[in-house]
Amino acid sequence: MKNVNIGIDMGGTRIKMGLIDVAGNILETRSLKARSGLGMAQVLEDLVAPVNELLNGNEQVKGIGIAFPGIVDPVNKRVLSDYVKYPGAGKTDFEAWAGKNWGVPLALENDARAALIGEWQFGAGKGCDNLVMITLGTGVGTAVLIDGKLLRGKNFLAGNLGGHMSIDYKGRVCNxxxxGCVESTASTWVLKSDLKKSGAYAASPLNRDKDPDYESLFRYARKGDPVAKELRENSIRAWGTGIINLIHAYDPEKIVIGGGIMKSKDEILPGIEKMIEKHSWIPAGSLPVVAASRKETAGILGTNYLLNKARIKNEI
Amino acid sequence: MKNVNIGIDMGGTRIKMGLIDVAGNILETRSLKARSGLGMAQVLEDLVAPVNELLNGNEQVKGIGIAFPGIVDPVNKRVLSDYVKYPGAGKTDFEAWAGKNWGVPLALENDARAALIGEWQFGAGKGCDNLVMITLGTGVGTAVLIDGKLLRGKNFLAGNLGGHMSIDYKGRVCNxxxxGCVESTASTWVLKSDLKKSGAYAASPLNRDKDPDYESLFRYARKGDPVAKELRENSIRAWGTGIINLIHAYDPEKIVIGGGIMKSKDEILPGIEKMIEKHSWIPAGSLPVVAASRKETAGILGTNYLLNKARIKNEI
Incomplete structure (x- = not known):
């Protein structure tokens, strides 16, 4: 029987799972609809069968790693933030769930931190011990690595809140x-809510899409739709400003940008690079800003790395 | 002969100097007008006599520490930023100056970092290894300590640029x-330039002051002057937003605020605390936000600490 870990990346819309061997190779993956509305307890209950199917009886599971979209205490393995997609996550004992079902230890970490670790060890951040990771998607997540260590802070939120740093001190209140958070200025959830406004927004062809997102926004902007063009300019300006703030905060060696919105990376990266060159304090051209390369699996790989590291250090 | 260090804090308006013994006691201080316009080389030349007067022939000087208002490379002992008060600082060999005049090693560090070290070792930040320091004055300076280590980053600007993080992504261009930097939204230099505007600003009684500053602003605001009240609200909102951004970036144990504007700390701290409670992600009441306690000497004490530490580690 092969020794494996299970990595679970709990996204807002999809839950990605992976079976990983000790060397960090992903043997098999699975993607499920998130159904977060059912609440954390039910979602975990519903994950037992798919995990067992992944294990398939032929593998010896050694640990379960979970990447969670919210503020996480990785020491006590608890979700700390209330502002999360999965109701009841704060009261959930993830460790007991892993123990009861498989008798194995658990690693729990914030999803952006797990993705950063995955990109650092196996992806676009390889070799860089001072790294900032940003995910542009439904929301805006961030994580920070300093001298090869995750920045966590007193309440485990250091580095995680780049999306909730203000770039508009007289702007609108975020969820x-x-x-004036970066996320409440430009992210998929705010785009959808902006488009429901009256006036030019409602009349934009973007609203003809059943599920408008940044991919359609960039498409309509290329066709010349003024609303899409305005939202494109505003979003790139918001992300660029947020990223300059992160550069000024951490002065990293590299920035890795992931998340669903980066499907349009060819339209996003040049605009952000131009802003960094024009407005930041770092020497021009000195900071690589790159797209994530392990888009689907960074979170899974990251939790696997944290599991193995904790096991070596005898922390679990 | 007593072994001493000399600490020099190069402010924008005043240069503070101190004679410090090995235990970190300040034996004597001196404050000179900065005359930064003369250029860095002349300012250093003019400092030789005052330093010798401080030494007074009875002390054995072991090192010179300089706290400088700009981005500093403390390894190569160079000023990196062009945006500084002292023209020519970037081309100046501070180490050669200390060597030529006294034959001693030099420590050079950013002034906010030196002040942070001073407050951490001897002042309001004592006992806190995860600390954010902010100075509100002519400009807005910041520095960050993580696990007892100064955060420096790839280009030595990590933690130093809290005053140049944007809180207004469509705002005005900073120097x-x-x-939309915090500093270009609310600091003494921008206040003076705002007051020169036409209209209500020009007509405000604040403009009757020869050298209007935040002390007079708070005084006129208490008397009900609408311009002063508006600038007070806007400034506290800007500083509060900037500080929440720093909390979200570093999640520290404590925040220490210094700088000349903090003469009005009783008007500033409650407003900032209220904003943190209302808008930040940290548990209410969990973060002490306090005034600096070594206002005049934190920078001098900080450079002294860095000198001694470098000497122990054999770095100089």
């Missing part, structure tokens, strides 16, 4: 309670 | 080239 999170802060004002 | 530094970034847009």
């Amino acid at each position: 999170c309670g802060n004002i | 530094c080239g970034n847009i």
Whole structure:
């Protein structure tokens, strides 16, 4: 029987799972609809069967790693933030769930941090011990590596809140309670809500899409739709400003950008690079800003790395 | 003969100097007008006599520490930023100056970092190894300590640019080239330039002051002057937003605020605390935000600490 870990990346819309061997090779993956509305307890219950199918009786599972979209205490393995997609996550004992079903230890970490680790060890951040990771998607997630260590802070939120740093101190209130966050200025959830507004927004061809997103936005902008063009300019300006703030905060060696919106990376990266060159304090051209290369599996790979590291250090 | 260090804090308006013994006691201080316009080389030349007067022939000088208002490479002992008060600083060999005049090693560090070290070792940040320092004055300076180590980054600017993080992505261009910086929204230099505007600003009683600053602003605001009240609200909102961004970036144990504007700390701290409670992600009441306690000497004490530490580690 082969020794394996299970990595689970709990996205807002999809849950990705992977079977990984000790060397970090992904043997098999699976992607499920998130059904987060059922609540954390039910979602975990519903994950037992798919995990067992992945294991297939032929593997010896050694640990389960979960990447979670929210503030996570990886020491006590608890979700700390209330502002999460999965109701009841804060009260959930993930460790007990892994113990009861498979008798194995658990690693729990914030999803952006797990993705950063995955990109650092196996992807676009390889070889860089001072790294900032950003995910542009339904929301905006970030994580920070300093001298090869995850930045976590007193309440485990250091580095994770680049999407909830304000770039508009007189702007609108974000879902999170802060004002003018990067995420509440430009992300998929805010795009959808902006498009429902009256006036030019409602009349934009973007609204003809059943599920408008940044891919359609960039498409309509290329065709000349003024609303799409305006939202494109505004979004790139918002992300660029947020990224300059992260550069000024951490002064990293490299920035890796992932998330669904990066399907349009060819339209996004040049605009951001131009802003960094024009407005940041770092020497021009000195900072590689690159797209994530392990888009589907970075989170899974990251939790696997954290599991193995914790096992070596005897922390679990 | 007593072994001493000399610490020099090069402010924008005043240069503070101190004679410090090995235990970190300040034996004597001196404050000179900065005359930064003369250029770095002349300013250093003019400092030789005051340093010798401080030494007074009775002390054995072991090292010179300089806290400088700009981005500093403390390894090669060079000023990196062009956006500084002292023209020519980037071309200046500070080490050669210390060697030529006294034959001693030199420590050079950014002034906010030196102040942070001073407050950490001897002041309001004592006992906190995860600390953010902010100075509100002519400009806005910041520095960050993580696990007892200064955060420096690839280009030595990590943690130093809290004043040049954007809180207004469509705002005005700062002297530094970034847009909507905390510093270009609320600091003494921008206040003076705002007051020169026409209209209500020009007519405000604030403009009757020969040298209007935040002390007079808060005084006129208490008297009900609408311009002063508006600038007070806007400034506290800007600083509060900037500080929430720093909290979200570093999640520290404590925040120490210094700088000349903090003469009005009783008007500033409650407003900032209220904003943190309302808009930040940290648990309410969990983060002490305090005024600096070594206002005049933190920078001098900080350079002294760095000198001694470098000597122990044999780095100089």
